[in-house]
Amino acid sequence: MNRHIAIYPSVMCSKPWDLKDYVNVFDKTGVDGIHFDVMDGHFVPNITLGTIDFNMIRSITDMPMNVHFMVERPEVIIPYFELKENDMCAFHPEATRQPHSLLLSLKSRNIKAGLAISPATSIDYIENCLDVLDFILVMAVNPGFGGQKMVANHLSKLEKIKALADKAAHKIEIIVDGNTTLENAKLMLKAGADSFVVGNSSIMKDGPEKFQENYKLYLERLQK
């Protein structure tokens, strides 16, 4: 029996006028959550979706949100978003002075807590927060933009992260974010990935009308 591979489509890859159609097709398709990228123009050289987009999406679907904060001082920004139980929230540990306590504060609200690890970020953060991590968002690209290419050290780093996550007494979901094309995703699965954020590089490249077909094909070919 094929294991479940969770898929989190990245709405920053949607054209603004397609957003509602995408959310409706995500619901229909049964994706595992909506990947919502927040960028502040400081931690990364880009600005994307904000609280208005978040609340609009929240108002038309009950799907969990998989929120990726690429911001300085995430402890200040996260409260602006109406996160609720079962949402997933990841931030970059180097962007805050107290990553462990921020993870704890998320868990105290029954929000799944994760660290987003860029290509150059030390995996010591994972080792030191292992007891409070629900998931790890492993960046296969440098954060800030969709449609980039996987960096050279990603797969070997992913293997190291998987080995660390396996040391925990509980299951820590390993989600890869960035350039998760079918070819790359097959290699990422072998290197230890459980789940994928999908954006311009893969399932979302043909618009909402093709999403369901692309999603089905992607999973079928990934399971082969």
Ligand code: DX5
């Ligand atoms: C990039 C974002 C990703 C990106 C994924 O900083 O975190 O979620 O939108 O897009 P692709 O799949 O095209 O790399």
Ligand code: ZN
């Ligand atoms: Zn992301």
